[in-house]
Amino acid sequence: MTDMTEIDGDTERITDSLAAGWQLPAAMYSDPAVYEQERELIFRRAWQYVGREKDLAEPGAYLTAQLGDLPIVVVRDRDGVLHGHVNVCRHRLHPVAEGTGCRQLFQCRYHGWTYTHDGSLRSAPGLRDEDAFDRQTLGLRPIQVETFRGFVFANPDVAAEPLAEYLGGAHALVDELNLDFADWEHGGTYTYDIPANWKLFTENTLECYHCPLVHQDTYATAFHTTKANYQCTEFDNVAVQVAPVTELTERLAARGGLDGFRLLYLWPVSFLSVDDFVGMVARTVPLGPHSSRFVVDAFVKPGTDPAVLEQWLDIYDRTFAEDKTVVAAQQAGYDCGAVPQGRLMTNCESTIAMFQRRTWMALADPSITGPRPAPAGPAAQSAPIPREVVEADVRVDAVTTEADGVVSLTLVPVAGGVLPPWRPGAHIDLCLTGELTRQYSLCGDPHTTDRWTVAVLDAPASRGGSAYVHRQVAAGDTIRVRGPRNHFALPDAAAYLFVAGGIGITPILPMVEEAERNGRPWRLLYGGRSLSSMAFLDRLARHGDKVQVHPQDTHGLLDLDGYLAAAAxxxxxxxxxxxxLLDALDAVCATNGRVTLHTERFTAPTRSDSSVTAFDVVLARTGVTLHVEEKQSILDAALGHGVPVLSSCREGLCGTCETPVLDGEPDHRDTVLTEDERARGDTMMICVSRCTSDRLVLDL
Known part of the structure; x- marks a missing residue:
């Protein structure tokens, strides 16, 4: 077995040899030590195909997959947002989901721990009897999930660059390939177990130098495979292949002017290809130093003749079987050690050269694939994925004036490293003093994990938070934070109309940039008292006329009726x-059946029905019954009896005090829960919400 320290110590020689047309050392295709490094440095850090977005259309729809040896689950929540998690229960490490399906919750079948779509631990049998059990820190480990051309890609590394940036300079060429086949009918999944290293089969798929000989009766009968006809283009993480059809294919199609074969490869193991009859999404799955699996999802172009389809899929099936045979024989040559390093034909195997350079970069310089968090505790064998919610100290790296009366705080980890991932709409708690905790929306870049940014308005009617930030907080200070939490997530929609008033721009700002990144149509209406009071105008300027700025002192109030009437x-x-502003939007949207309204409020709305009555609350974990008086909140009653409950705003705005309801009918008075969540009645904000029945049973 090759000593990895020998390879690591010869980095410069290997780098130079790759540039000169030589291959990676043969030992790297069979060495268990290299394979272990690949598991961590490649498959735990790269974007990989996992499924089709159409199959996750409904709320609760989920699929499971493997990223290398990492089991994952991807699910769409009730707001239309996709979430990805490591498919491992935080209790005894059993899977929480199997196969595909639709669930409102994930429950581990081993001991019954239950998780929500966003990965939060909802409940666990015996939880009420467990001391010092912090449910917020025991959610499913998150992963990144994004969509591309109707397909879902995942990356275990929450600090990795977004998929759009991963594609780099290939965007224009990819657009020309016309890879939009995600809505075609699924024609089956084909699986090939390969007795060879994953790199060998991936490299085989990346070149057609072998096609005239190996595939002379299969693939080469359908497409021209000579160097003059088979075009390859490489980028940092992406390669493109294009081949014209043969006369056989034209006869099958009974027409000319065919588009031919187009393939997009995303390093390390994902392939999207399409021709005039089928589209395919494939991936190589590593199983060990000497074994891998090639999985192909086929999709049938509408109108394809069934007889032609059968013949066409047979050509591909036999092609992949031929590849399996030659790669298995090739593995024996790599194992024997007689030839330490092969030589490429750079004029027709340039894509293999790109693949090997990129793979070597990931192994020789782990920083290429982005920063990794440090191991958490002595038992950690590899860097863990950060948990979603933390309570920790951060350092104020900068205090920046963004507008009249508005400052932003840039917060970084005290000890360096990364912060938990978040999505647009999320907020954090700033624990400013022992009794002063306030919530502020994250308004930086969700894909930057070494810092958080919040912005704070110096509000005259402040309850103390904004005044403290503006007058007491300085660069270099240490602040305790909790979060992130998200009760204002950006749903999946055909188009977006963003409306921000004053400091309300803070949660909207990352939403705008997310919609732009995903290529969704959007507009922003941004109102404020005056131009000088409106923060982040410089950051919005690059979006041109998609952003409508309306200072009230010069433009008057926003024309909500006009903009809503034009909404698609x-x-x-x-x-x-x-x-x-939000009350006016409520009124306008109530008569507009084409749009859905999602709001986040600064203050709780005034209730027209303010009648309250006393009721009893049973704390299920202890069996204690509390009597809640007419002018008392459940939160105050619980705290008065020494029950430790996290809380902050006390106005039903932040969601910190959310508590599961086990029995009874809540009277919801918060602004956090959706109408569907209220109707389910299984959770409530105990700082403001009450009870419509005589008795509530809470999971406290």
Whole structure:
């Protein structure tokens, strides 16, 4: 077995040899030590195909997959947001989901721990009897999930670059390939177990130098495979292949002018290809130093003749079987050690050269694939994925004036490293003093994990938080934070209309950039008292006329009726701002059946029905019964009896005090829960919400 320290110590020689047309050392295709490094440095850090977005259309729809040896689950929540998690229960490490399906919750079948779509631990048998059990820190480990051309890709590394950046300079060429086949009918999944290293089969798929000989009766009968016809283009993480059809293919199609074969490869193991009859998404799955699996999802072009389809799929099936045979024989040559390093034909195997350079970069310089968090505790064998919610100290790296009366705080980990991932709409708690905790929306870049940014308005009617930030907080200070939490997530929608009033721009700002990154149509209406009071105008300027800025002192109030009337069907209206603005939006959207309104409020709305009555609350974990008086909140009653409950805003705005309801009918008075969540009645904000029955049973 090759000593990895020998390879690591010869980095410069290997790098130079790759540039000169030589291959990776043969030992790297069979050495268990190299394979272990690949598991961590490649498959735990790279974007990989996992499924089709169409199959996750419904709320609760999920699929499971493997990223290398890492089991994952991807699910769409009730707001239309996709979440990805490591498919391992935080209790005894059993899977929480199997196969595909639709679930409102994930429950481990071993001991019954139950998780929500966003990965939070919802409940566990015996939880009420367990001391010092912090449910917020025991959610499923998160992974990144994004969509591309109707397909779902995942990356275990929450600090990795977004998929759009991963594609780099290939965007224009990819657009020309016309890879939009995700809505075609699924024609089956084909699986090939390969007795060879994953790199060998991947490399085989990346070149057609072998096609005239190996595939002379299969693939080469359908497409021209000579160097003059088979075009390859390489980028940092992406390669493109294009081949014209043969006369046989034209006869099958009974027409000319065919588009031919187009393939997009995403390093390390994902392939999207399409021709005039089928589209395919394939991936190589590593199983060990000497074994791998090639999995192909086939999709049938509408109108394809069934007889032609059968013949066409047979050509591909026999092609992949031929590849399996030659790669298995090739593995024996790599294992014997007689030839330490092969020589490429760089004029027709340039894509293999790209693959090997990229693979070597990941192994020789782990920083290429992004920073990794440090191991958590002595038992950690590899760097863990950060948990979703933390309570920790951060350092104020900068205090920046963003507008009149608005400052932003840039917060970084005290000891370096990365912060938990978040999505647009999330907020964190700033624990400013022992009794002063306030919530502020994250308004930086969700894909930057070494810092968080919040912005704070110096509000005259402040309850103390904004005044403290503006007058007491300085660069270099240490602040305790909790979070992130998200009750204002960006749903999946055909288009977006963002509405921000004043400091309400903070949660909207990352939503705008997310919609732009995903190529979704959007517009932003941004109102404020005056131009000088409106923060982040410089950051929004690059979006041109998609952003409508309306200072009230020069432009008057926002024309909500006009903008809503022009909204396309399926538009999600995302709004944050002062109460009058959101009340006006409520009224306009109530008569507009084409849009859905999602709001985040600064203050709780005034209830027209303010009648309250006393009731009893049973704390299920201890069996204690509390009597809640007419002018008392459940939160105050619990705290008065020494029950430790996290809370912050006390107005039903932040979601910190959310508590599961086991029995009874809550009277919801918060602004956090959706109408569907209220109707289910299985959770409530105990700082403001009450009870419509005589008795509530809470998981406290």
């Amino acid at each position: 069907p399926g538009t999600a209206v995302m709004a944050c701002g002062p109460t009058p």
